Amino acid sequence: MISKIYNWLNDHEMEILAELEEMVNTETPSDRKDLLDLFSISLAQKFSDLGAETKFILESKAGNHLKVEYGQGEKQALILCHFDTVFAAGTVAQRPFTYDADKKIARGPGVLDMKAGIISALWAIKAFEALEISPEVKVVLLFNSDEEVGSRSSRPYIEEEAKKSDVVFVLEPGIGPEGTYKLWRKGTGGFRVNITGKASHAGANPEEGISAIDELSYLIQKIHALNNPLTGTTLNVGVVGGGTRGNVVAQDAWAQVDLRVMTAQEGERVVREVLAIEPTGQAQIEITGGLSRPPMEITEAATALYEKATALAKELGYSYDQGGTGGGSDGNFTAALGITTLDGMGGVGHGAHSEEEYILTEHLTVRTAIIAEMIRQIGQK
């Protein structure tokens, strides 16, 4: 059956690329509710044209999320896509979607992360309709507007749907131009550090001051000392600030810290250690934060799903490896609930979140066919 789906998709490759172009050129920065809402309205229309049920999850600050339901069955498959990108409005004016037909490369902001994934979700359903395939499974597709800023408003809906699902497919990009599927992801989180000292004249009466910046320098060392390549734990003081003028002992200083861990247990341990850090000098330290996305730990069930995906790829003359990443996704939430999750099923390319971002377009129909066939097979058991 996968060859039939794949051939049909290849027959429609130019339409697929045209629709991808339209989606990439419709900008969706995470902080622009107006643009996000326009995008989800047009996406909902595309799905309702296919006979799917669509429902907006209304948000006051974030963009509205879109829930799509397609098909019927005892089992439920949840497909996760986010439609926000990290690129500010106006990026498309500078570098719109381009397609190099010789090299089969498409570029543009968000093309890989993850408008290619949205295209795969849409065209998997289009293939079902066109080929009159009725998968005996309820397919729920959640398109959220805030993944790039931590999925704060969409997380409860993702978790609620995941709990009702037998399996979760995350159409985030695979890893690199090899399109490696993601079986594990580190848990991600962060801390905000505020340090309060006492200002004084740095020349006239330095002894009256307490330097928040001096304290920050110790704190950075204490945090970075918690890095451990053996456990995969990383902490990065990525942004710092403080002080007012060169001749003033700094009263205030602050830092933003990124945290990544492989297991939930390690996450708890490191968070406890960071929150317990004491000042070296007399300044006061206030640390807040913790894990925001739990780790997606590798499981036998997810490995079995990967094996299915790569076996299907082989039928089409492709092969994809399995791996993992330090980056988080909404798959972290669903995997942490114990729901079998296969991540990185979307576009194949490189350079997400950068100007280099591209996809290798020949994989678009391959990956879409794999997603469609895996959905179909869930209903067969």
Ligand SMILES: [Zn+2]
């Ligand atoms: Zn993404």
